Amino acid sequence: MAALLLRTSRGLGACLRVATGCPSPSSCVVAAWSSARWPREGAVAWRTHAQVRHYSSSDKLSIDMDDKTGVAVLKLSNPPVNSLSLELLTELAIGLDKLEMNPSCRGVIMTSAHPHIFSAGLDVSEMMGKPTEHYREFWRAVQEMWLKLYGSSLVTIAAINGSSPAGGCLMAMCCDYRLMADNPKYSIGLNETKLGIVAPFWFRDTMMGVVGTRVTERSLQLGLMYSPAEAVHVGLVDRTVPEETVFEEARTEMARWLKIPDHARQITKSMMRKTTIDHLLAQRDSDISNFANFISKDSIQKSLTAYMQALRQPKK
Ligand SMILES: CC/C=C\C/C=C\CCCC/C=C/C(=O)SCCNC(=O)CCNC(=O)[C@H](O)C(C)(C)COP(=O)(O)OP(=O)(O)OC[C@H]1O[C@@H](n2cnc3c(N)ncnc32)[C@H](O)[C@@H]1OP(=O)(O)O
Numbered sequence: 193m194a195a196l197l198l199r200t201s202r203g204l205g206a207c208l209r210v211a212t213g214c215p216s217p218s219s220c221v222v223a224a225w226s227s228a229r230w231p232r233e234g235a236v237a238w239r240t241h242a243q244v245r246h247y248s249s250s251d252k253l254s255i256d257m258d259d260k261t262g263v264a265v266l267k268l269s270n271p272p273v274n275s276l277s278l279e280l281l282t283e284l285a286i287g288l289d290k291l292e293m294n295p296s297c298r299g300v301i302m303t304s305a306h307p308h309i310f311s312a313g314l315d316v317s318e319m320m321g322k323p324t325e326h327y328r329e330f331w332r333a334v335q336e337m338w339l340k341l342y343g344s345s346l347v348t349i350a351a352i353n354g355s356s357p358a359g360g361c362l363m364a365m366c367c368d369y370r371l372m373a374d375n376p377k378y379s380i381g382l383n384e385t386k387l388g389i390v391a392p393f394w395f396r397d398t399m400m401g402v403v404g405t406r407v408t409e410r411s412l413q414l415g416l417m418y419s420p421a422e423a424v425h426v427g428l429v430d431r432t433v434p435e436e437t438v439f440e441e442a443r444t445e446m447a448r449w450l451k452i453p454d455h456a457r458q459i460t461k462s463m464m465r466k467t468t469i470d471h472l473l474a475q476r477d478s479d480i481s482n483f484a485n486f487i488s489k490d491s492i493q494k495s496l497t498a499y500m501q502a503l504r505q506p507k508k
Contacts, residue, residue, distance in 0.1 A: 265300075302364075353373050
C-alpha cells in the first residue's frame, strides 16, 4: 500500500523512478515503462471480482474498466462543452494514474459523454481574472494531465465524437490513435493564436509528433481548425467513421493494438515520446512561471475577455 500511495501521490514520473531505483527523470523512462506494468503489490488494491468496475468518483468524468477485456472507457462529462476545469484536469490525472496502476488494464478509450463536443479545451474562465497562484495551480494541473496521458504505457485511443479545439485537440493528440466522427460540422485543431495566446512548446511538440513540422508550423501560426476530412488529410486524425459507429470502431481498433505484446509496444512508445516528456519535466517550474506571467498580462486578459464575449454572441 505504501508503494501505491507513492505512485498515486507523486505522479507517474516519480513513481516509475521509485519503481526502478532510477535517480533522474531523464535517464529512466524506457527502463521505467518496461517495468511499470508489474507493480503487483500496490496494484492489488484495484483488483475486483466484478467484470466492469466504475473508477471515478467525479460526476465530470466516468471511467469504467472491464477486467475481462483489459479495456477502460473514459468519458468526459462536464456540460455544456467538456471544458477542462482545474477539477476535471485533476480528476483526469488521478483516473489515468489509477488505470496505469491496474495490472488488468491494457488500454483506454477516451470519448465524450455528450454528443457533438469532444472537449472545448481548457476552461477559459480558469485563465481570467484570477490571482497568480490560481494560474500556477491550474497550469500545473494541465501539465500533470498531459504527463499522465502522453506518458501512459497503456494503449490510448481517442474516439472523437464532436468538436475538439485547443486542449481538446491536445488530449486527442496524446493518444496512440484517433478516430473522428465524419460530421463536417465538427472541427479539431490548436486554435490558440486566435485567442491571442500561444500554445507552449510541449503542445507544439505533441503536434509535431503527430503531423510533422510543416503542418504544425502552419496550423499553430494560423490557429487552424480542421474538418474531420481535412484532419485525416493532414494526419491529425487517423480515420473518420460514421458518427454512430465511433465507439464501436474504437473498440475494434483497440483489439488490433492489443494483439501486440505489451512490453514491446510500451518500450517503442517510450522511445518515441521520451525526449518530449523529458523536455517538460526539466522545465516544469519555468513553464508554470511563463504561463502565469503571460496570462496575467493586461493585453492577454483583454484578448481572452473579447474572445469569450464573441463566443457568447448568438451564432449566425
Ligand atoms: C510564451 C508562452 C508561455 C506560456 C503559455 C501561454 C499561454 C498558454 C496557452 C494556453 C493554451 C490554451 C489551450 C486551450 O485549450 S484554450 C481554450 C480554447 N477553446 C476554444 O477556443 C473553444 C471555444 N469554444 C467553442 O469553439 C465552442 O464553444 C464549441 C466547443 C465548438 C461548442 O460550440 P457550441 O455547442 O455552439 O457551444 P457554445 O459556443 O454556445 O458554448 C456553450 C457555453 O460554453 C462556453 N464555452 C465554450 N468553450 C469554452 C471554454 N473553452 N472555456 C470556458 N467556457 C467555454 C461558452 O462561452 C458558452 O457559455 P454561455 O455562458 O454562453 O452558455
